[in-house]
Structures are given as C-alpha cells and as structure tokens.
Amino acid sequence: MFIKDQLSQTEQLLLMSRAVESARNGVVITDPNRSDNPIIYTNPAFTEMTGYSADEILGHNCRFLQGTDREQPALEELRQAIKQERAVTVVLRNYKKNGTRFFNELTISPVRNEHGQLVSLVGIQNDITARIEAEARISDFYAIVSHELRTPIAKIKSSLSVIADGEAGPVSDTVRRFVEISAKSADSLWKLIENILDFKKLESGKFRLLKQRLSLAELAENVVAEFRPVANEASIELTYQCLASPHVNADGQRLVQVMENLVSNAVKFSPEGSEVTVKLLLTDRNWARVEVCDHGSGISAHDLPRLFEKFQQLESPDRRLRGGTGLGLSICKAIMEAHGGHVGVISREGHGSTFWFEIEPLQ
Numbered sequence: 001m002f003i004k005d006q007l008s009q010t011e012q013l014l015l016m017s018r019a020v021e022s023a024r025n026g027v028v029i030t031d032p033n034r035s036d037n038p039i040i041y042t043n044p045a046f047t048e049m050t051g052y053s054a055d056e057i058l059g060h061n062c063r064f065l066q067g068t069d070r071e072q073p074a075l076e077e078l079r080q081a082i083k084q085e086r087a088v089t090v091v092l093r094n095y096k097k098n099g100t101r102f103f104n105e106l107t108i109s110p111v112r113n114e115h116g117q118l119v120s121l122v123g124i125q126n127d128i129t130a131r132i133e134a135e136a137r138i139s140d141f142y143a144i145v146s147h148e149l150r151t152p153i154a155k156i157k158s159s160l161s162v163i164a165d166g167e168a169g170p171v172s173d174t175v176r177r178f179v180e181i182s183a184k185s186a187d188s189l190w191k192l193i194e195n196i197l198d199f200k201k202l203e204s205g206k207f208r209l210l211k212q213r214l215s216l217a218e219l220a221e222n223v224v225a226e227f228r229p230v231a232n233e234a235s236i237e238l239t240y241q242c243l244a245s246p247h248v249n250a251d252g253q254r255l256v257q258v259m260e261n262l263v264s265n266a267v268k269f270s271p272e273g274s275e276v277t278v279k280l281l282l283t284d285r286n287w288a289r290v291e292v293c294d295h296g297s298g299i300s301a302h303d304l305p306r307l308f309e310k311f312q313q314l315e316s317p318d319r320r321l322r323g324g325t326g327l328g329l330s331i332c333k334a335i336m337e338a339h340g341g342h343v344g345v346i347s348r349e350g351h352g353s354t355f356w357f358e359i360e361p362l363q
C-alpha cells in the first residue's frame with residue numbers, strides 16, 4: 001500500500017517496478033495460465049544470481065535451474081503449493097549457468113486479480129549457500145571437538161576410578177576426597193559434551209526416537225530411586241506420588257533424560273531440609289503428566305517465558321537458570337515436542353517451582 005494521495009497511479013506503478021528492479025533478491029513472475037507456467041518477468045538480481053541472461057530465461061519454466069538434480073523432497077512441497085495456489089518457502093539445490101551449485105531459498109506466492117482469480121505467481125530467490133556451508137562447517141566442528149574432548153575425559157574418568165578403588169595402591173582419605181571432586185567435575189564435563197551433541201542433533205533434525213510401549217510409572221519410579229541417595233545426602237526428602245499408571249509410546253531413554261534433568265535440577269537447587277515431589281497423574285483431557293515440585297527460590301515472571309529457550313542467561317535468583325550451558329531445558333522441550341508432548345513450569349519467586357511434562361498415553 002502506498003501513502004495516500006501523494007502519487008498518481010502511474011507514478012506508483014513506476015516506483016513499484018523500479019523497486020523490484022533494484023531489489024537484491026531475485027524476483028521472477030510466472031504465468032500459471034500459460035502452458036508449463038513460464039517466466040514472464042525477471043529482475044536483474046535473478047539473472048546475476050544464476051548467470052543466465054533475461055533472454056535465456058523468459059518463456060521458460062524455472063526448473064531449468066535444477067539441471068539433472070530432480071530428486072529433491074522440497075520439489076514435491078513446491079508442486080503441492082502451486083497446485084493449491086498457496087504460498088510456500090523451500091530450499092532447493094540449483095545450478096548457475098557455469099554449473100556451480102547454489103542453495104536457493106525460494107518463496108513463491110500467488111497473485112490474484114480483483115475477482116480472486118490466480119493471474120500469476122511471484123517467486124523471490126535468495127542465495128543462502130554461504131549460510132548452509134557455514135552451518136555444515138559448524139556441525140563438523142562440533143563433531144570433531146566433542147570427539148577430541150570425549151576421548152581424554154573418558155581416560156580421566158577411568159583413571160580416577162582406578163585410584164578411588166585403591167587398585168593403584170592404598171589412598172588416604174584426603175586423596176580420596178580430592179579424587180571424588182575431580183571425578184564429579186569430569187562427569188559434569190562429560191554431561192556437557194553429551195548435551196551439546198544432543199542439541200546439535202536436535203537442531204539438525206538428526207535426532208531419532210526409538211519408540212516402544214512403556215510404563216511411565218515404572219520410568220518415574222526408577223528415576224526417583226536413582227536420585228534418592230543424592231537427595232538424602234543433601235538432606236532433601238524426595239517423594240513419589242503415583243496417581244495413575246499410563247502407558248506411553250515413547251523413547252524410554254529420552255523420557256528418562258527429561259525426568260533426570262528436572263529431578264536433578266530440583267534436588268540440586270532446593271534448600272536443605274525441604275521436599276521435592278515427583279507426581280504422576282492424568283490431566284483433565286486424559287494426558288499423562290509428570291510434575292516435579294520443589295521449594296526452591298522460584299523463577300521471576302520476567303524469566304518464565306524464556307525458560308525453555310536455548311542458551312538463556314537469566315537474571316533469576318534460581319541458580320539453576322544462571323550459569324550452566326542453558327541447554328538442559330531446551331533439550332527437554334525438544335524431546336517432548338518430538339513425542340508430540342509439552343513441557344512447562346509453574347513458578348512464583350520465593351515459592352518454588354513445578355516443572356512438568358505431558359504426553360498422550362496409549363489407550
């Protein structure tokens with residue numbers, strides 16, 4: 001829409017045309033009412049991006065940019081959108097006139113006349129090769145770094161356990177204490193690397209779930225049993241209330257990972273002498289819900305909405321939300337969403353928090 005009454009219609013059209021001509025994104029217009037949906041307009045950015053001249057392009061369908069690389073899942077998405085006359089954004093592998101491959105982020109939108117009839121399709125193209133290649137390099141970097149870190153940490157862990165067990169000779173209580181501290185730090189480092197790797201997998205969509213029928217009550221009970229000694233040591237009473245016994249179709253290891261994360265946080269940041277309760281129940285809409293309630297310092301209303309976002313450094317008094325990698329809760333969220341479920345938190349500063357997740361049970 002143009003600013004009112006300042007430009008004549010001709011001036012508006014001219015300005016619009018110059019704007020599209022000057023755009024740095026490729027812009028093409030096609031005519032879906034002509035045979036094979038040919039290009040009827042191309043701007044200079046498109047010819048520059050592809051290396052073809054306007055004469056070589058006009059009158060042809062855009063698929064020539066794919067060369068022989070036609071087995072691309074995004075193409076089916078594109079065909080459907082064109083058939084249904086709706087907008088879509090896809091990333092395609094395309095080839096310039098000189099044969100160089102590039103990643104084309106293409107958005108097409110239908111253009112309709114005053115009667116709502118489709119008159120053309122407009123496509124906007126962006127060469128995102130640099131971004132895709134940078135992402136691939138980062139991914140490789142993560143894989144190499146984490147491998148290079150994991151190997152020495154595994155050796156440190158096993159050496160420390162040999163010392164602690166006295167297999168390398170008698171150890172004094174003082175030495176044992178220092179060895180235990182070192183082992184805990186090595187464990188934390190190990191967990192951090194696992195978290196980073198998980199996170200990368202989640203981000204790149206390489207995260208596979210091995211789903212099977214599971215008893216959620218059993219999983220929750222095992223996690224509570226696993227954390228009871230840790231809680232006892234911190235003088236925290238860890239209790240379990242099983243108010244339902246739903247079965248779920250889920251990846252057990254991943255659900256345990258979510259529960260471990262929530263319970264471990266609750267125990268770690270609860271005041272001495274307080275209680276942490278793990279509750280399994282069915283919600284009003286009959287979904288299975290696991291709640292982990294603590295009496296810690298709670299989370300401010302300001303921080304709550306950002307809590308499950310990655311790499312959040314929050315100002316909350318709850319120490320679990322400061323420091324660390326800020327990855328644990330975002331991994332929990334991604335795991336539950338991959339299961340079609342949800343995670344959330346109810347919290348009031350100074351009154352503790354209830355972290356929860358819900359998943360649809362099997363009938």
Ligand SMILES: Cc1cc2nc3c(=O)[nH]c(=O)nc-3n(C[C@H](O)[C@H](O)[C@H](O)COP(=O)(O)O)c2cc1C
Pocket residue numbers: 028029030037061062063065066075078079082092093094104106108121122123124125
């Ligand atoms: C407006 C518009 C712009 C398009 N731009 C491109 C493009 O830049 N690169 C590309 O590979 N395909 C592009 N296409 C998609 C192809 O023209 C075609 O629709 C796609 O290859 C799927 O159909 P097909 O199986 O008949 O080839 C565009 C389509 C439209 C409607």
